[in-house]
Amino acid sequence: MTHSIGSKSSISDISRRQFVATSIAGGAALALGGRSAFAQAGETLKVGFVSPRTGPLAGFGQTDGYVLDLARKALAGGIEIGGKKYSVEILDQDTQSDPSRAGQLAKDLINNQAIDLMLAVSTPEVINPVADACEAAGVPCLSTVMPWEAWYFGRGAKPGAPSPFKWTYHFGFGVGEFFKTYISQWNLIETNKKVGVMYPNDADGNAIRANLAPLLAKQGFTIVDPGAYETGTTDYSSQIALFKQEGVEIFNSFPIPPDFAAFWRQAAQQGLIKQIKIAQVAKTGLFPSDIEALGDLGMKISSAAYWHKAFPYKSPLTGVSGAELADGYEAASGKQWTQQLGASMSLLDAGFEALKASTDAKDKAAVAKALSTLKTETMIGMVDFTSGPVANVSPGPIIGTQWVAAKEGSKFPLDYVVTENATDPKVPVEAKLQPYNG
Numbered sequence: 001m002t003h004s005i006g007s008k009s010s011i012s013d014i015s016r017r018q019f020v021a022t023s024i025a026g027g028a029a030l031a032l033g034g035r036s037a038f039a040q041a042g043e044t045l046k047v048g049f050v051s052p053r054t055g056p057l058a059g060f061g062q063t064d065g066y067v068l069d070l071a072r073k074a075l076a077g078g079i080e081i082g083g084k085k086y087s088v089e090i091l092d093q094d095t096q097s098d099p100s101r102a103g104q105l106a107k108d109l110i111n112n113q114a115i116d117l118m119l120a121v122s123t124p125e126v127i128n129p130v131a132d133a134c135e136a137a138g139v140p141c142l143s144t145v146m147p148w149e150a151w152y153f154g155r156g157a158k159p160g161a162p163s164p165f166k167w168t169y170h171f172g173f174g175v176g177e178f179f180k181t182y183i184s185q186w187n188l189i190e191t192n193k194k195v196g197v198m199y200p201n202d203a204d205g206n207a208i209r210a211n212l213a214p215l216l217a218k219q220g221f222t223i224v225d226p227g228a229y230e231t232g233t234t235d236y237s238s239q240i241a242l243f244k245q246e247g248v249e250i251f252n253s254f255p256i257p258p259d260f261a262a263f264w265r266q267a268a269q270q271g272l273i274k275q276i277k278i279a280q281v282a283k284t285g286l287f288p289s290d291i292e293a294l295g296d297l298g299m300k301i302s303s304a305a306y307w308h309k310a311f312p313y314k315s316p317l318t319g320v321s322g323a324e325l326a327d328g329y330e331a332a333s334g335k336q337w338t339q340q341l342g343a344s345m346s347l348l349d350a351g352f353e354a355l356k357a358s359t360d361a362k363d364k365a366a367v368a369k370a371l372s373t374l375k376t377e378t379m380i381g382m383v384d385f386t387s388g389p390v391a392n393v394s395p396g397p398i399i400g401t402q403w404v405a406a407k408e409g410s411k412f413p414l415d416y417v418v419t420e421n422a423t424d425p426k427v428p429v430e431a432k433l434q435p436y437n438g
Contacts (some may be wrong), residue, residue: 045079045086045361047351048093048109048118050130051344055097056256059287060122060145060340066329067344068092074318079352081361091115095126103129110137117367119143119351121344123283124150124203131155131168140368141168142354144347144380145306145340148174148393150207163391167364169371171350171383171394172343173306175211177423178398181304182212182280183219184422185400186250188433191277194222196248198239198263201228204254204283224248231256236263240272249277257284261293268297278302279436288336288414291403299405300436302419304398307342307380310418312426315379317349322379336412342379349378381424397424402433 049068053061068090075088091113095102102125109115110133118141120130127143132155134141143151151170157163186193197213199205205228213223224246226239240263243251251267253260260281267273280302284290291298309326320328325345326337355361358370372392375384385394400420406413417431 043086043362045088045117045355046113046115047088047090047355048106048113048115049090049348050093050095050102050105050109050118050120050126051122052097052126053094055095056258057097057123057125059257059289059338060126061094062287062289062335063329063333063338063341064092064121064344066332067341067348070318070320070325070328070345071348075352079356081356082359084361086361097125099125099129102126103133106130106133107137110134110139115139116362116364117142117351117355119347121145121347122340124154127151127170128155128203131165131170135165135168138167138364140354140364140371142347142351142371143168143170144172144350144396145343146170146172147178147204147207148172148389148395149211150203152390152393154203154207157390165392167368169368169374169385169392169394171346171385172380172396173398173423174389174393174395175208175215176389177395178208178212178282178304179215180422181398181400181420182216182252184420185280185302185304185433186221186278188420189277189435191249192247193220193250194224194246194248195250195252196224196239196243196246198236198251198253198255199225199228200231200255200259202231208254221250229259231259233259234262236266237270239263240267240270243267244270244272244275247275249275250280251276251278252280252282254283255281257290257293260284260290264294264297273297274437276437277435278433280304285403287338287340288412288416291414298403298414300434301403302433302436303401303403303416305339305401305416305418306396306398307339307346308399308401308416308418308427309337309342310428310430311342311380311424312428313377313379313381315345315349316377317352318345320345325379330411336414339416346378346380346383350374350376350383353378381426397427399424399427400433402431404431404434 051061093105120143122145353376358366406415419433
């Protein structure tokens with residue numbers, strides 16, 4: 001009989017195996033006079049993993065403990081690279097959603113922990129300061145979950161010029177994927193094509209304003225932009241008044257969760273949402289907790305998924321499928337699965353595939369070179385640095401989705417359904433997009 005990852009039976013099986021493995025490893029360490037149980041096989045590979053587990057961006061880090069636990073179990077017996085066996089230590093750190101802290105943590109992992117590879121995940125506030133620290137120190141770094149333009153141009157690269165980065169690499173969605181997804185999604189419902197946009201004055205917002213808005217305008221959408229707002233703004237009356245005056249029927253934003261919650265409640269109080277047919281949000285509205293916090297105002301909000309449990313790919317590191325990853329998390333945590341599960345797993349997948357592809361996993365230049373030529377399938381699909389839009393970047397999918405009421409008998413109040421698949425047709429469409437009002 002088989003058990004899904006995270007079921008009570010499989011957890012007890014894993015616990016028994018862990019006990020035996022721990023006992024054997026402990027005995028081996030004693031026999032070796034206190035040296036590592038892997039001392040006969042070689043050195044330890046140290047991998048840093050930096051994400052936001054607390055603070056305003058905590059939704060992005062909520063599932064990382066579970067994903068890291070699966071990875072550590074898969075790597076408990078070490079890893080063989082180039083005929084050598086290494087033990088593996090993953091050093092995970094919480095940025096607390098603070099960019100300054102992210103940079104400090106990166107420097108500590110580099111200078112005091114002597115990591116061999118850095119993995120950073122979720123938003124420019126985490127990834128960019130970590131990547132900058134790695135670039136300065138000559139440490140290979142791989143990241144995902146932010147628009148690649150905000151990573152590449154936001155860190156000083158210039159359009160048309162060679163990449164200034166030797167050590168840092170990023171994979172995942174960009175403006176091109178958002179454009180394809182939004183065009184596909186927004187044409188599913190008849191509107192006046194007037195789009196009210198709220199793009200913040202940060203790396204994400206500035207990249208989207210400069211690159212996405214002009215593409216949407218070329219497709220016949222009228223962009224109503226009140227201008228960049230500062231993170232932490234509490235009064236959105238002027239923006240709401242403009243959107244009402246212009247009669248916008250589509251709303252699009254890239255805010256942090258607290259800012260969107262404040263805006264959307266004010267939009268309801270001031271009558272804006274009555275005219276909205278598509279509420280398309282990014283960076284927030286990605287996780288069940290974001291939507292549940294809005295109550296009835298969260299229902300039928302459209303989102304986009306950089307991973308969904310319907311993705312038809314397996315993790316090469318752990319062997320789990322999308323459904324197994326989601327079901328296992330729900331069984332282990334009692335919480336609803338989120339799209340971050342597959343994204344964080346894919347980062348570990350790609351990172352360890354790069355280590356395995358390197359000629360010498362302890363040689364930072366060799367690992368960086370392996371990243372530059374990496375082409376491998378992960379939990380989110382293909383990661384391919386050999387044919388990106390620019391050097392150091394591998395684009396990835398983002399899939400149109402919507403939050404709807406869960407079917408009767410569900411453990412959770414919301415369901416997160418796939419409504420379009422323009423950037424990866426292998427992902428099955430599950431439901432028809434519903435108007436936000438109507």
